[in-house]
Amino acid sequence: MVHDMIGRSDGLDAVIIAVGSELLTASRVDTNSLYITEILNDLGIRLAFKVVVGDDRAELRAHLAHALGRHPIVILSGGLGPTDDDITRDVVADYLGLALDESPVIVAAIEARFASRGWPMPAVNRRQARVPRGAVVLDNPNGTAPGLWLEPGGSMLALLPGPPRELKPMMQEQVAPRLAARAGGVTLSRRAITVAGRGESAVEEIVQPIYSAWLAQSPPIETTILASVGQVELHLSVRTVDAAAAAARLDAAVSALAAVLGDDLVSRTGRSLEEVVGDLLRARGWRIALAESCTGGLATSRLVDVPGSSAYVERAIVAYSNETKIELLGVPADLIAAHGAVSEPVAIAMADGVRQRSGVEIGVAITGVAGPDGGTEQKPVGTVCLAVTGPVTVVRTVRLPGGRAMVRSLAATSALDMVRRALASLPGPA
């Protein structure tokens, strides 16, 4: 499966080595490498490979040798702490044949950091003040472990602390400028667009003929498709020294995609579905209220993820039982008796109930069978009825795939996408 159309780079390639036995367990992923990759790509530097090794000196040494032998940029994360398990500093110095000198300046900085909290510096932290001879020390305002920068044999080698809040600013403020100085002015220009209502492969099918042509251009526009539950993002990028020309080409590329995607295009600027729904409501000064059954507050929680959403999310009612639907949403009991709680008439009544009782412009309702129990032959697990009411009324029944978590997540996304389409279909605000 080709999700990613990446041409070969003529520029610098990098390697990331994450150090830490905890990153080799079945529950942890190395997320630092994603941030580092983003910074590298912005500089036009491609990631050749990435490795996770445990706290094992022989293993780390072998990987350091393998990486430095193949690529000019190697970025290590983790293993700079004060304990015996923190091996990165020692292994690098040993491999490069450099003595480790204790830096009085770093000792003083670590002591000051502890003193500011009223604690003495534990003796073990002196380890963090040891610097391979000739290395540049990268200040760490967010922790005790300074980073290190070396240029062995013309290569570039960065040692960064593992905690993301220490690594990220150090990577951005101290490592990126050093890499940029060597990257020859190439930068990455990017666009992202958001799509809903089509799966990843359906999006790929429709856009593939377009982005294939871009790849043949020089420099190529590279396209990456990213899918999360019910939403697809297309990321376009061009690596070049001429940022203005790249921007013009990307604008044209986004327009070409918009033309084939039609209503399924959520945002030309990579805004998420929940942000776009907020934008549409805000543009009209409208508010929204939700009635959720099987999703249990998930759709509302997504809307509320957006800062400032309290301006337009008026309320939500999570109503599981028929009694709650009747009492709090005013759904007629005989409607439930006639059609069942998972039905289009009940979805409309729920949406309109929460809308009218809260005095807002847009009502939304989700009622369905999330599973694992509760399915019937006529309404199997995954059957969800969605309704939007207000100046426009829309109702839909969908059959969603997957287990309980996926059904709930897809149902929340589908409901928000219905709101988006309903709002977008109305004549524009004055």
Place this chain on the structure above:
Amino acid sequence: MVHDMIGRSDGLDAVIIAVGSELLTASRVDTNSLYITEILNDLGIRLAFKVVVGDDRAELRAHLAHALGRHPIVILSGGLGPTDDDITRDVVADYLGLALDESPVIVAAIEARFASRGWPMPAVNRRQARVPRGAVVLDNPNGTAPGLWLEPGGSMLALLPGPPRELKPMMQEQVAPRLAARAGGVTLSRRAITVAGRGESAVEEIVQPIYSAWLAQSPPIETTILASVGQVELHLSVRTVDAAAAAARLDAAVSALAAVLGDDLVSRTGRSLEEVVGDLLRARGWRIALAESCTGGLATSRLVDVPGSSAYVERAIVAYSNETKIELLGVPADLIAAHGAVSEPVAIAMADGVRQRSGVEIGVAITGVAGPDGGTEQKPVGTVCLAVTGPVTVVRTVRLPGGRAMVRSLAATSALDMVRRALASLPGPA
């Protein structure tokens, strides 16, 4: 930072190589390796390192050589598709000096797979039928790409397809038994416990003296600490051929941890906070209703994640505006005027309002300042008031760190943990 106390294994070590340029982007992580690691650990096999390489023949070949030169088990995922970008099969055969023969049996199977959907097999899929001479073919009932198993020079080499729904059953049903046959009967016995109300480092501090002693025993009990927002899990494991003895030692270990963790122990069996709250409610036949302000449905959505939760989650009201709090929850207007919407009296009134109006036993309320706006000197961003009412009434104000997303997530966790403690503090159900 030592999150993981892992001793050296005397057994087999493995390497995982994930192949695919899409896994080297800033947005994707290789999740297959987590599943593979879990299966390996169950067999008492330790992961030595893992690598992600792009669709690049020279790079993959170098990593294959590096891995096979260092460790006896190498598992490759991805790159078995039908296109030119799918290089794994070719690179492995070329590196091992094996001819690739087209298997008529596999061609027929792929043709049948396409035929079942009424499609002819695209010519390009014949590539997937090529088998390095001497390799065992691993059937793939979930896709077109069969897996491959080789034993070059006494090593073990598995080639698995990238899509998780194809990789997982193949790993479990066809690779694991082959690995087990060589692992000498060693198995991994495990326990997990869940902790709330303490951060990761606070948990580490209290349990470290205990697990350090376990590491000195033979075979050692290994401990891993995993933290998510507001919850900490401790995973204990013993690798040995004597599973009964391991189980007894792990039971004693869990009891030792329970003794020092006290009320902060959520579950001795690794159940999540939301599952334990459900268990406690179910044990009494009680139901719960929630009134959420700043969390916007997040606490309810967590409870509803648990299958069967509709039996005890009666309703939730997401009430942002003062009007909604007054109208739907019966919060007295003068209480809001006197104390503000983010206050302990209002939290209690919200919890009691939703509880009484829904006729359930337990009411919960969350009202706070999630940010980024809305903070004041007296009630800065992160100030959250939590209340539980019913047979026992508890109210608390917390100052939570982080941005909007973390404040909301920690507030939801804190509220659920308050419910847990309140229920656990009551005399047991008859």
